[in-house]
Amino acid sequence: MSDHGWIQAMREERYEDAWAIERDVLAARDPATRDDPALAYHQRWVWDGRAVDDREVLVRCYHGLGDTLQFARFLPVLAQRARSVTVEAPARLHALLRFPGVTLAAFDVTHPLPPSACDIEITELSAALRCTPRDVPVPYLDAAPAPLPANTIGLCWQAGDWDAERWVPPALLESIASRHRCLSLVSAPTTLPVINPEGCPFDLPATAALIAGCALVITVDTMIAHLAGALGRPTWLLLRAAPDWRWDPARRDSAWYPHTRLYAQPRAGDWQTPVAAVARDLDTFQGEDHGQPPQPVRARVLG
Structure with missing residues (x-):
């Protein structure tokens, strides 16, 4: 079966069908190419298909930060079934990935950890555990909310440099930022009228902490979307017309994050339409008040 068949199965929540496709792909692979050092990390496959139960498991995080956050939901399930669990993840993620029974190790791309009794890439956990996103309650990450003004909206309009098609021109968000109290979730200065123009x-x-303090997050498809979703924050996700496998542009909801609403382009390059829909929906959005008094956001909050 094709990649298209797997994508459709995942989007339609036909997980047994998707896992069957994965098993067929795994059976067809040459075992000599497992964790091939000649390939970039994100192109490697790690799991050999054997059960993880009662084994020493090393979870490798070879994909992006967003992928790691998305599949981290399955780590507590793995910890209940494996003899031991070590997660080799970028050090900057460690503060967010503290689960009982899980040991964290820093991922050094030049010196990865040696193989364990069972190695698995974190995005392979769903298939290995036969566990669906709806099997794990959200939120599965937590953070104390930063003391933001009530009803602050977090904005993220750019993704990684590798995919400029996920970027929304900031000028399209000018009217939203002008009419609502907004916070930038982009780590760069901006001229948008937000409460933290330094980024x-x-x-x-x-x-x-900033995301946890926001009443709503409006973001493109990037790590911020997964972090907000994992924290259980209301999230409105701006998607290109042909998003990757985890989002169905024909739907408004997501099995991965029940508090996320999807706004997809009707055609490639058209960000005006989904941004206009977001602006209309903001007129009736009822935000959450964390009980913090309205105040300017200073370096003590953002630093």
């Missing part, structure tokens, strides 16, 4: 700190625990 968000390049620090994930601090960013998580």
